[in-house]
Amino acid sequence: MTDGSEEFVIRVHGLVTRFGEHIVHNGVDLEVRRGEIIGIVGGSGTGKSVLLRTIVGLNRPAAGTIEVLGHDMLTASEDEWRAIERRWGVLFQDGALFSALTVAQNIEVPIREFCRMPDRLLSEITACKIALVGLPADAADKLPSQLSGGMRKRAGLARALALDPEILFLDEPTSGLDPIGAAEFDQLIRDLKSSMGLTVFLVTHDLDSLYAICDRVAVLVDGKIRVDTLAAHLRDGHPWIHSYFHGPRGRAAQAAEARREAGDPMQVPAYR
């Protein structure tokens, strides 16, 4: 899928977002490289999800530039937007599946919108995507309300992957999942990334995910962003960043990752 022409698939420069008087982002710069998994973290209300929503065009920034796959998104025409939109996939927090449609129909929506193909092939490709995200085949004809939270997220992921996008935006994919489900989901993202060559923009609160799958981590603090590798963040002296990564949960996740790298079977997440 990749043509390798641009090294950075997302460039955000000087982004300012405000809601009324409240300033969420005050000059955010972020560059996401092709093929990496970048984790976005920050305290509640620091605008992690807002950043995601702004990049995908659900929220208009007060100032700054956003460039996705080489296109300036703030000045892009309708046609450019449409072309870009089929090259990214977005997974919202609770899956955001269309509640009136079955899982299979949900996955078919983007394919039908952008491609013309016979029904038989369409249902084959849909079944393929359902298997790809680890859902059982009989989930295809279920309505979103009949699925558990974890299955809804997988179905949402299948819909986001329907057109084999280059960039995958994930908004807290592991929140609300049990630890085993969350670890499986992390593994799934990592597998899909390596097989499909995805660039993943991951908004998360889950320290385990950060340690397990992220290449780089962007921390939103004080309206700005600090992008670095995890190792560098661990040495950062900023009080919030320090307490985030060195708090009890941060230390536990760090220890778990260390054990996993050492090959302790107790810590390797079960994956089907």
Place this chain on the structure above:
Amino acid sequence: MAPAATLLSTDESDVFVLRADGDWLVATAAELDRTLDALALPHDARVTVDLGHLERLDTAGAWLLLRTEQALAALGNSVVVANLRPNLKPLLDHVRQTGHHVAHPHPRPMHYTFVGFIARIGEITLLLLHRGYRILGFTGIVSATIARLLRHPRRLRWTAIVAQMERTGLDAMPITGLLSFLIGIVIAYQGGDQLRQFGAEIYNVNLLGVGILREIGVLMMAIVIAGRSGSAFTAELGTMIVTEEIDAMHTLGLDPIEILVLPRLLGLVLTLPLLVFFVDFTGLLGGALMCRAALGITIPEFLRQLQYAVGNWTLWIGVIKAPFFAAIIAMVGCYEGFNVSRSAESVGRLTTQSVVETIFLVIVADAAFSVVFSALGI
């Protein structure tokens, strides 16, 4: 590069090469699907799938490759995949790993058949009976709660009741008043037009007085309130179910019927009779002004004729119906609100259902009142 799939035969009779070229992507999948279907696949031969000229691949393309591979194997061929580029290998492996997944055809919906149609009528009948039974049960629970509160009247939440009265009654005055005023004008105009042919314009006042006070005022108001407040009750309670607020109340030892249903029910029952009075007034006002403008009946004439036309009971018949209609609106609105399952979609569906059901029941009740009043001779 344009995608292609070609089957080449070699010098040996039982050795074939299937070449996959170009971009095998979701965008080109339909074209490839046609090409692949048109291939006359060999059987009991050795087939090499040559992917050396495959440029780009996505999951849809990978699926087509696998499907072809499976089809070849099913015909007794031995299949070898060759020259796959290393950067495409992980994707193909991943899709292969998730197993062969045959799309199962969607079953034809049962209700498309004749037997299904009959069965559906039966299902809906049972559903309606069941729903009636459950509404009766809900009425029982609410009545029991009221009975319990009568013994402890101080537990009644007067603040909430008054707040509901404001929202459902006071705030509804502009819209119900305006609608009733306009309907008064319409009736006066249409009635006047017909009655003028007999020179009996003055009886237009009778038509207006009896029509609005007995039926139209209260019915129109009930329908507007069903759309305005009944739907709000369902949506409010339904949203509270979705956000687990009702469950939270249960665990805190609070009774949702007492806290949520009773204020709405009592507020509406107390307010609607008052609102009917107001609606009757604006309706007659609209009628009177129209009579003056179109038929030349002055206001004093209108009032004098109204006194002849309207008996002691005419106003009260309208007002008496109001608390019953109010009870129907509040009970159905709250009942459907509690029926919401934990999905946003069901809030919308049940809100619509609640309004339709309420209006239906209000009109049925109105018909029942007509029968009772005519039996009583009033």
